[in-house]
Amino acid sequence: MKLGVLALQGDVREHIAALNECGAEAQPVRTAAEIRSIDGLILPGGESTTIAKLARSFDLFDLISGRIKDGLPTYGSCAGMILLANELVDGAKGQETFGGLDVKVRRNAFGRQIDSFETDLDFAGIGSVHAVFIRAPWVETTDPRVEVLASVEIDGISHPVAVRQNHILATSFHPELTGDNRVHRYFVTELLRGVSTHS
Numbered sequence: 001m002k003l004g005v006l007a008l009q010g011d012v013r014e015h016i017a018a019l020n021e022c023g024a025e026a027q028p029v030r031t032a033a034e035i036r037s038i039d040g041l042i043l044p045g046g047e048s049t050t051i052a053k054l055a056r057s058f059d060l061f062d063l064i065s066g067r068i069k070d071g072l073p074t075y076g077s078c079a080g081m082i083l084l085a086n087e088l089v090d091g092a093k094g095q096e097t098f099g100g101l102d103v104k105v106r107r108n109a110f111g112r113q114i115d116s117f118e119t120d121l122d123f124a125g126i127g128s129v130h131a132v133f134i135r136a137p138w139v140e141t142t143d144p145r146v147e148v149l150a151s152v153e154i155d156g157i158s159h160p161v162a163v164r165q166n167h168i169l170a171t172s173f174h175p176e177l178t179g180d181n182r183v184h185r186y187f188v189t190e191l192l193r194g195v196s197t198h199s
């Protein structure tokens with residue numbers, strides 16, 4: 001099984017290290033041939049507008065979007081979550097996403113005061129996870145086909161920050177930065193090896 005981390009911009013190395021720790025082989029991918037050859041994809045944290053623009057200018061955008069929609073197991077963290085959303089709130093003007101997830105995602109959702117923060121979350125199927133948020137999005141609305149795996153409560157309102165829809169997983173936070181590889185392990189065992197009952 002060959003996994004790729006989209007390497008146009010963002011924290012690519014950290015995701016590769018986390019996947020390797022889970023016993024999965026992973027490489028940075030940035031050409032059409034590499035993207036065609038992989039069995040699973042990670043969209044890293046970084047800057048979603050930049051990643052989308054680079055994908056357009058290298059003529060990779062439709063290939064990536066098509067592969068995700070055709071069932072390629074994909075995990076996006078932070079900017080990666082934004083890139084997987086079918087709809088954005090507060091996106092940059094004309095901002096494009098690869099799509100695949102039937103959710104509306106609010107970009108930079110937590111506001112200036114709490115731009116970056118850390119908290120412990122209860123992640124379904126994993127347990128307590130220490131989560132690092134950096135100018136993070138949240139999921140504003142979900143479709144019934146989308147499973148909410150973890151949420152953050154702010155002013156009594158629960159905001160989903162980890163979701164799954166069949167072969168697609170997205171988190172607002174960055175498990176690749178904490179040295180805890182259980183979310184990557186979840187991706188590898190549940191989404192890539194198809195042992196899940198959710199599909």
Ligand code: GLN
Pocket residue numbers: 044045046047048049077078079080082107108134135136137
């Ligand atoms: N705010 C960034 C964006 O819109 C995401 C931040 C991150 O990935 N840490 O792409």
